[in-house]
Amino acid sequence: MITGVIKNKIDKIWTDIWAGGLTMPFKVIEQITYLMFIRSLDQKEINNEKKAVMFKRRGIKSQVDMIFPASEAGQSMRWSRFKDADPDVIFNTLRVKVFPAIKEMKYGMLPDFDENGEVAVIADDPAKENGVQSAFSRFMKDALFELPTAEVVTKVITGLEDLYQHDIEDQDMQGDIYEYMLGKAASSGTNGQFRTPKHIRDMMVELLAPTPDDSICDPACGTAGFLISAAEYIRGKFEHNMSDEQWAHFQSTAFSGFDTDMTMLRISAMNLMLHGITHPVIDYKNSVSEKNTIDSEYTVCLANPPFKGTVDVETISTSLKAVTNTKKTELLFIALFLRMLKKGGRCACIVPDGVLFGSSKAHKAMRKELVENHTLQAVISMPSGVFKPYAGVSTAILVFIKTGAGGTEDVWFYDMQADGFSLDDKRSEVQENDIPDIIERFHHLDGEKERKRTEQSFFVPKQEIIDNGYDLSINKYKEIEYVPVEYPPSEEIIANIEALELEIQKNLAELKDMLKE
Structure with missing residues (x-):
């Protein structure tokens, strides 16, 4: 989590930009994001160089595509080359070379410059994704480099370099930084958005166990955390056994994400590219509106959709209202997952507790749809501190399979009491952690049949759920074992x-x- 010293360093970077005259919060976030991406490209290039040297030593003929052109102008765009230069040199390098080049990025490579110092656009290459442009480049087209002076740029680069060298441990911490900056912008949560912690995302991915052949979607992708967790899982399990066709799918059509925030789309495209997914399907889309017509396209959905507020009833897709006639986004997104999944497709999504026991017609209709017309596999109740310090809501994870023909027999309930971190705002690491147990039990559900209602996990028959008005709250079925106390x-x-x-x-x-x- 972002706390203490790291917060102070980010605040200092923010203040330096603000003092330079750029005061709009999302503009500040965008400019910092661009610089983080530029630095990350250089780190990725260093890894590419090491890989090329290793292949050469081993006599392996393998072409490693470099990000930066080999020319002097191309190499001068690397963070490691300009970060210690004079302020004016840094400022001009970013404004005249790096930023224009990134906007023309293609196939995960930056373009070179012609004799006039102009960006030489990379030609379409049918051998490389048929000339498809990278998602990040698409969303960068209208972006502007707005850091006002050389002095401000130098301060920001110095601050970021200090963060990376001393505080940022891994890729996911960048997501924590994005989330903290969103909080500073006083906009985090206005649409019910807050970042899902990596260990929760990873758990949900492990529950669904995606393969290289899956098509994975998050229709409320934010910073693309779920897609990245899925990509890491697939790499970890299948990297050495994937065919050329599966690798091509992995780098492009395997991952799709939609959002209504252009900043989030740029961040998600950047994150995916840095994880080897050069052409993800990342797009600006109001997923629950009539304009989203995607139907039966994906085999996996992973999401933490927005909870708060409602949407304009006139824009809501009629196909979703047919399932649950409501303006509540948490219900509409469940209906959306069912529509977007292919038959046999799996979903793991986070919902507020109200979805489990809400008494409105829309709530009951949505739960009935899952239980009667599809296969509801699991309801995992999570403690309210999981999303602190950003939010203290009580939530659960629903795991289900789209069948269109029923299939629910017994629903597995799990009462998660610990996730490996303290449940206060500090979220310090602790020993208590139910996540390994959840994953192990979910993949061996046959062993759960005899579990009692007093235990942490147990099955509930479909008919009992129907008799209780399709209530899915664990407290409806969990039995508390009272130990008698003997008094003198x-x-x-x-x-x-x-x-x-x-x-x-x-x-x-x-x-x-x-x-x-």
Whole structure:
């Protein structure tokens, strides 16, 4: 989590930009994001160079595509080459070379410059994704480099370099930084958006266990955390056994994400590119509107959709309202997952507790749809501190399969009480962690059949859920085992009270005597 020293360093970077005259919060976030991306490109290039040297030493003929052109102008765009230069050199390099080049990025490579110093646009290459432009480049087209002076740029680069060298441990911490900056912009949460912690995302991915052949979508992708967790899982499980066709799919059509925030789209495209996904399907889209017509396209959906507020009823897709006639986004997104998934497709999504027991017609209709017309596999109740310090809402994870023909028999419930971190705003690491147990039990559900309702996980038959109005809250079914407490006889209790009273009277008398002296 972003706390203490790291917060102070980010605040300092923010203040330096603000003092330079750029005060609009999202503009500040965008400019910092661009510089983080530019630095990350150089880090990725260093890894490419190491890989090329390793292949050469081993006599392996493998072409490693470099990001930066080999020319002097191309190499001068690398963060490691300009970060320690004079302020004016840094400012001009970014404004005249790096930023224009990034806007023309293609196939994960930056373009070179012609003899006039102009960007030489990379030609379309049918051998490389048929000339498809990278998602980040698409969303950068209208972006502007707005850091006002060389002095401000130098301060920001110095601050970021300090963060990366001393504080940023991994790729996911960048996501924590984005989230903290969103909080500073006083906009985090206005649409119910807050970042899902990586260990929760990873758990949800492991529950669904995606393969290289899956098509994975998050229709409320934010910073693309779920897509990145899915990509990391697939790499970890299948990297050495993937065919050329599967790698091509992995780098492009395997991952799709939609959002209504252009800043988030730029961030998500950047994140995916840095994870080897050069052409993800990242697009600006109001997922629950009529304009989103995607139907039966994906095999996996992973999401933490917005909870708060409602949407304009006139824009809501009629196909979603047919399932649950509501303006509540948390219900509409569940209907959306069912529509976007292919038959047999799997979904793991986070919902507020109200979805599980809400008494409105829309709530009941949505739960009935899952239980009666598809296969609801699991309801995992999470403690309210999971999303602190950003939010303290109580949530659950729904895991289901789209069938269109029912299939729910017994629903597995799990009462998660610990996720490996303290449940306060500090979110310090602790030993108590139910996540490994959840994953292990979910993948071996046959062993759960005999579990009692007093235990942390258990099955509930479909008919019992129907009889309870399709209520999916774990407290409806969990049994609390009361241990009887044996008290001593009344005579003994009275005798003890009398003895205490005598002791009190004795002490009071001694105190009065001391005061007389």
